[in-house]
């Protein structure tokens with residue numbers, strides 16, 4: 405969606421929130437203004453920036469790990485029928501294991517540390533990436549393969565000019581759905597076993613029953629993720645599809 | 653053109669090719685298809701629709717190795733130029749990039765020349781999605797010629813063009829290939845195209861296919877005028893008649909496959 409329309413739609417949501425808050429008039433539903441005030445104050449005087457930074461780092465690290473490992477697995481599964489039959493049930497099992505279980509086990513087996521946290525998040529996302537990329541590989545056009553062989557394309561040339569362009573929509577699809585999933589899981593992982601980050605902060609303020617702070621953190625991090633969507637993912641998507649627009 | 657003493661460019665011997673069908677019914681596509689390609693010669697394959705021409709080409713090009721028989725010498729030793737039945741350009745690359753990817757060592761002036769000759773100069777920076785069908789086909793032809801192949805394979809390369817465009821393109825392709833001494837193996841349904849440009853027409857049987865008749869055309873290209881064409885056409889019809897196949901469509905307008913059999 406274009407940014408202006410997106411912003412307009414969000415503005416309506418905030419206005420509705422404001423009306424509801426005014427009607428209820430209770431500390432369990434603070435007004436948008438007071439939440440934004442909290443964000444600003446906590447950024448200036450509190451731990452907001454540190455927590456946002458830590459969470460963002462975990463999101464990026466586990467996202468990169470999940471995309472890399474998941475893509476590699478997806479490519480292998482898409483190429484070989486035997487491997488696909490051997491390992492797809494594993495993928496399916498992992499895909500259906502609750503994030504909470506994976507996280508708890510990672511902390512127990514690897515210790516309450518940063519690596520365990522990032523690994524747990526990545527493990528939640530890997531099967532999803534792998535399944536998407538496997539479909540991408542299966543959709544490869546064999547005709548282009550023939551062409552590249554006849555004209556003696558090197559392995560590198562085939563990867564760069566034949567495979568990656570065909571995989572691009574699947575990679576971007578996996579990235580977009582992945583980012584949304586990853587940051588939600590990061591919060592759970594932080595809540596369970598990290599001494600900082602947005603998830604930790606939300607758990608802390610929840611114990612104090614401070615709804616304003618809980619909403620403040622959640623809104624602040626959503627804004628960060630929206631920025632990534634508009635600044636990184638959408639332009640990337642457009643770049644990858646640039647050759648399609650002219651085709652119609 | 654052809655020298656009896658020279659070894660052939662390729663010796664093709666496909667004893668059997670079958671596709672593993674669904675439901676355990678295998679499809680016998682080729683049975684004992686044998687012929688050789690002489691250096692610098694133009695060979696035309698003419699056979700009913702679905703008889704296995706594209707299948708044979710894929711085997712000859714080394715793209716399908718699941719068959720009984722052999723193609724010697726190994727085709728890997730040859731530089732190949734191919735115009736597939738569809739243009740098969742990379743949609744995400746421009747015309748120029750598509751050509752350069754296949755022929756990286758081509759000189760800028762050589763590229764210029766070929767784009768110019770095929771009327772693609774103004775379209776070099778466009779992607780295939782922006783080209784008409786005819787232009788995309790010319791781009792595929794440009795790519796095939798750019799590699800300066802030892803063997804040029806044309807799988808119905810001139811269909812879906814208007815007759816004038818097709819004829820101009822044919823003149824250019826065969827002109828360049830003859831001048832360079834490039835061997836051509838082509839598939840067509842167009843008798844006139846086959847008669848005018850080839851040294852030999854191999855009439856193929858319906859599936860499982862093999863060579864029914866080899867129709868030699870010795871006359872030099874310049875001697876192939878209207879009367880010569882008419883004589884050869886008649887001779888060719890007799891040969892086809894003797895094989896028991898229905899006559900393929902005659903008219904030059906049969907660039908478009910109108911006949912359901914051929």
Ligand SMILES: Nc1ncnc2c1ncn2[C@@H]1O[C@H](COP(=O)(O)OP(=O)(O)OP(=O)(O)O)[C@@H](O)[C@H]1O
Nearest residue numbers: 671672679681700701702703704705706707708914
């Ligand atoms: N990959 C494949 N798997 C199974 N069967 C195939 C495959 N490719 C082709 N065939 C079958 O093999 C037969 C020959 O196909 P092929 O494409 O070689 O015919 P063709 O002579 O080139 O036909 P046309 O003149 O229509 O292009 C057809 O019956 C086709 O259905």
Ligand SMILES: [Mg+2]
Nearest residue numbers: 705706707737
């Ligand atoms: Mg064919």
